[in-house]
Amino acid sequence: MFEYKALASQGRARAGIFSTPHGELKTPAFAPVGTQATVKTLTPAQLDELGASLVLSNTYHLYLRPGDELIRTLGGLHAFMQWPRPMLTDSGGFQVFSLAKTRKIDDDGVTFKSHIDGSTHRFTPEKSIQIQENLGADIIMAFDECSDPNDHAYSKIAMERTHRWAERCLTVKTRSDQALFGIIQGGVNPDLRAASAQFIASLPFPGIAIGGLSVGETKDEMHTTIDLITPLLPENKPRYLMGVGTPEDLINGIARGVDIFDCVLPTRLARHNAAFSSEGRLNLMNAAFARDPRPIDETCGCYTCQTFTRAYLRHLIVAKELLAGTLLSIHNLHTMIALVNDMRASIFDGTFESKISFWLDQWQGNAERTKNLSENY
């Protein structure tokens, strides 16, 4: 259990398998985010059709509502949300820092107020593990502290606290059917990142995560940081880049040896009427699409693109029909999952490095690319 096998590689890019109690996770893998025990607007059956392999859910949210004890009583998160394949829960740390109303951090843990009702709560490494054991995901995360990436002094304090907390998490963990991943912190400071990678890699974690990226640093800083870290990590453990990212980020991450990603972007964009397209990001609310008989992306094989026109999607959005969010979520998640599957296949067949420029052509700066909206239909 929890063995990672690299089956093929090209440059630093790896294709492998990570075994979990809910089946083998093929890597590289992109995990849709099901914050509140649901990937927003999608049934598990629809996620399954999308080929989703790993789903992430948020410890902070589930602890507050409906409560981890309730989920444990009902058989754990897999049973509760009826997702039969691998699941991952984060530690709650990042959400406490980004969502909670107020928080006070000390060496033992964090006291915070719920963003839902203002009630006061406290997370410690021990509490985070206890909650995650109640939730019962296959992969659970060490409790960590994310810092302002450019603040060296604070990044050092946060990193050192993260290291002490990592050891406490390993100590209190009891379930053998869960893989606890350690998290590397240190902002965009090379000395701290190197120290953190070496320290976390020295502990008996079956997988290693890179935290504290995609939090405001530049793309160059993100790439330099990953470039520094992955060579310091063991080959026989999966590497998880937390909360990342765009299609472009996935290409750059996989090329640098990352195996697992998660991000809310595909479903969040869907709720804002936006769709990935290899020609540029589309806002389907745009009047230019009112009579457009084409799918979102003519090269896409998803249910939405195989079935519906841009004109129909725009109508649903203008008419405030919730189906729009479902159909755009399907498309955006498919785009990410299909891209990662493409990259995995190309690592096996030896074409990965030759295809990077093709993928980057499609996806680099994709969000900013201006689609020609003046065509008339």
Place this chain on the structure above:
Amino acid sequence: MFEYKALASQGRARAGIFSTPHGELKTPAFAPVGTQATVKTLTPAQLDELGASLVLSNTYHLYLRPGDELIRTLGGLHAFMQWPRPMLTDSGGFQVFSLAKTRKIDDDGVTFKSHIDGSTHRFTPEKSIQIQENLGADIIMAFDECSDPNDHAYSKIAMERTHRWAERCLTVKTRSDQALFGIIQGGVNPDLRAASAQFIASLPFPGIAIGGLSVGETKDEMHTTIDLITPLLPENKPRYLMGVGTPEDLINGIARGVDIFDCVLPTRLARHNAAFSSEGRLNLMNAAFARDPRPIDETCGCYTCQTFTRAYLRHLIVAKELLAGTLLSIHNLHTMIALVNDMRASIFDGTFESKISFWLDQWQGNAERTKNLSENY
């Protein structure tokens, strides 16, 4: 085309087939309502899994947004919303009277203001047919006027106008691939209903609808009115009871010789967190369900009941997750479709009349039935 064949009957209940350009419609049938070219929160694939056979869409809404000309340009409503089976559009009359901001009726038509932007529009029988021909449903409806059912004087005026409009609709209709149904009006006034049934039955409509019920009259008045009408109708045309209703109404309607029903109730209830159950209507928001490991209805075979607990559904509702509406819509529509399928099968096997009391036991007064919510989980 548009031939109705009664294949079996028991008492006045009929099981038959109505042929349309998009396949045979097995009757009795319950049509989910897709007001704005979408059955709210469901993909056509999900509707298909539910066994939906006929979908209704609203002419008033689609005329206003996105516009019937746009839908025609994109290949008609079937192509636009990608529903491959039979579709029905109403005439827009009922919505003009119930939704438009102001309306002024005269013998030629109705002038009204849009509920969306207050803009002024005019529907006539000719305009309604033109719009419905642009939309391209298999079954289209004559433009009619629905009256306060207990106001005899106004009901007579509205009925007579409905009759003149029915003839005008027949005159202007051009498409041979659409079946135009006439509508019987007359409120709950037996003399008017009898006259209207005889008049509409005398015209060359391939199907006949009963309008103006489920608009405030009592259940007894509804039943008496149907009892009076169906014996006056030809055996070789389908009978459609518009905008009806609850599971109980379907049982009573089918027993009285009705073949087709439509109603927003299943999806509207879903949006209000309510679920049909043979034990009584449930509001899944109720705290009593917080830890309830049972499905909505243990006797139900729908995806929602086969997959999720009441506790999970309540969590989705409390957490304001849109998936709740999807899952409750699936359950509520399944309940209606499965009930009608049960009745159809029992008409074939000769058990319909003996099962009526069983079905009514489950569904009569179901909405008011108090479910015991004090059980502890």
